[in-house]
Amino acid sequence: MSNSILQKYVQKMKRLRIDRAHGAAPNKPVLLLAIIELIEQGQIRENKISPSPDLFEIFMKYWSIVTDRKPNLALPFFHLKRDGFWHLQANAGYETALNVITQIKTVSRLREIISHAGFDDEFFYLLTNIHDREVIRQILIDTYFTDFKQEIENLITEEQQINNYSQQLIQQVDYVFTSEHPAVPDETENQVRTEGFRKAIMRIYDYTCVVCQLHVLTMDGASATEAAHIIPFNQSHNNDIRNGISLCRLHHWSFDEGLISVDRSYRVIVSEFMLERGPTEWLLTTLRGKSILLPEHDELYPAQEALVWHGENVFRK
Numbered sequence: 001m002s003n004s005i006l007q008k009y010v011q012k013m014k015r016l017r018i019d020r021a022h023g024a025a026p027n028k029p030v031l032l033l034a035i036i037e038l039i040e041q042g043q044i045r046e047n048k049i050s051p052s053p054d055l056f057e058i059f060m061k062y063w064s065i066v067t068d069r070k071p072n073l074a075l076p077f078f079h080l081k082r083d084g085f086w087h088l089q090a091n092a093g094y095e096t097a098l099n100v101i102t103q104i105k106t107v108s109r110l111r112e113i114i115s116h117a118g119f120d121d122e123f124f125y126l127l128t129n130i131h132d133r134e135v136i137r138q139i140l141i142d143t144y145f146t147d148f149k150q151e152i153e154n155l156i157t158e159e160q161q162i163n164n165y166s167q168q169l170i171q172q173v174d175y176v177f178t179s180e181h182p183a184v185p186d187e188t189e190n191q192v193r194t195e196g197f198r199k200a201i202m203r204i205y206d207y208t209c210v211v212c213q214l215h216v217l218t219m220d221g222a223s224a225t226e227a228a229h230i231i232p233f234n235q236s237h238n239n240d241i242r243n244g245i246s247l248c249r250l251h252h253w254s255f256d257e258g259l260i261s262v263d264r265s266y267r268v269i270v271s272e273f274m275l276e277r278g279p280t281e282w283l284l285t286t287l288r289g290k291s292i293l294l295p296e297h298d299e300l301y302p303a304q305e306a307l308v309w310h311g312e313n314v315f316r317k
């Protein structure tokens with residue numbers, strides 16, 4: 001990439017149009033740092049950036065370092081278009097609406113109207129280059145977050161560890177699954193391990209509950225889906241992703257309580273304890289026999305051994 005193009009975008013980064021009505025709002029530089037992070041992790045591979053739970057999670061991490069204000073990914077995602085290098089693409093049927101609206105206040109509205117955004121092609125290309133990406137990242141940090149430099153550096157390092165661990169978990173499926181010990185000894189730090197496992201499971205299941213297939217996002221873009229261990233981690237110490245599934249909070253709780261389980265043909269089994277109880281029972285009992293959502297590749301499927309263990313040790317017969 002020619003140096004003049006890099007310099008052009010360095011200048012643009014320094015002069016982001018920031019709302020200063022209540023003190024400089026860090027929305028846009030935080031969004032840009034979050035996108036850079038996802039490009040680095042290989043999670044954004046093309047110039048088509050959507051307001052995904054991935055983006056929200058990393059946006060939140062940067063946000064909580066630099067401010068205690070309430071985060072709202074919708075604001076910078078929409079208003080960055082005023083800076084000239086960020087282009088919004090409407091969902092079908094919303095093209096006219098996008099031309100006339102002047103603000104979008106929630107992520108749910110953003111997702112309704114906007115399909116994705118893209119940078120100028122030359123800027124995106126720049127960000128795929130490790131050297132140029134680092135220049136842009138440092139300019140953003142030096143211009144907007146000098147007081148938080150160290151914390152941001154730490155976050156970047158930790159995110160790299162989480163991402164590496166998460167990729168390692170996905171690659172480890174080449175090993176035979178064992179319910180008792182992980183195939184590869186795991187000396188990773190607790191937080192990296194927990195978040196790396198979650199990231200791997202969310203990538204595989206796209207933030208969707210395998211039982212009810214809900215893909216719930218809150219108004220500000222947070223995902224309500226959790227990474228659940230089939231054989232609990234405190235018993236198995238096993239972060240093999242085949243010992244995991246993604247579940248919404250209701251089904252995570254029900255699974256851990258043994259009110260539901262999954263049989264060897266990947267169908268939901270519901271405990272007899274759930275029969276004829278209270279008004280919420282239909283949420284669980286109507287799921288009986290339903291096939292769960294499975295990963296695209298069968299080597300990533302939940303391990304039969306783990307499911308059998310859950311059926312025998314946790315499920316309330």
Ligand SMILES: [Zn+2]
Pocket residue numbers: 209210211212213214247248249250251
């Ligand atoms: Zn669910």
